[in-house]
Amino acid sequence: MSTQIAFLRAINVGGTGKMPMAELRAVAEKAGLKNARTLLQSGNLVFDAGAKAPAASEKLLEKACEAAFGVRTDIYVRGAAELEAVAANNPFTSEAIDDPGHLHVIFMRAVPPAKAFETLQAAIKGRERVRGFRNHAYIHFPDGSGASKVTPTVIARHLGQPGTARNWNTVRKLLAVVAGP
Helix, strand or coil, X not given: CCEEEEEECCCCECCECCCCHHHHHHHHHHCCCEEEEEECCCCEEEEECCCCCHHHHHHHHHHHHHHHHCCCCCEEEEEHHHHHHHHHCCCCHHHHHHXXXXXXXXXXXXXXXXXXHXXXXXXXXXXXXXXXXXXXXXXXXXXXXXXCCCCHHHHHHHHXXXXXXXXXXXXXXXXXXXXXX
């Protein structure tokens, strides 16, 4: 079996994309994914995908969620080893320990153009810092993301695509779920 993690974009945030997690688990199981479990209420799903590649799981889950909930959302799937690589390549190691709630990882489908992370950093006028690793952006929001001018729209414009973010606390919890008891 292949453990994968799905990150659903804009689910149960700000009153949009309502998707009860128990129902999401049931939808995933009905779609053929095994041992589906969720973390928090923000669309984090861990499951056994069998021989399915992450891209196939993304398409399967997007269709299943739209059919079941009437909600069209982007879903970003990573294998367990890839999530571990995201953690291992975090350039903000001090912030991961001292300020994990303000450190976010953005999961995207494709690797942005070579200079995209530098271009985004140059556009930032505040104290936020951004770095990239493959199709992931790490952003430290020292003053919090709520008041930041580095919005999802700004990020998507500079990186050439949307994504979905999770703070470092959530990433750590997902790593623990993937690692098992």
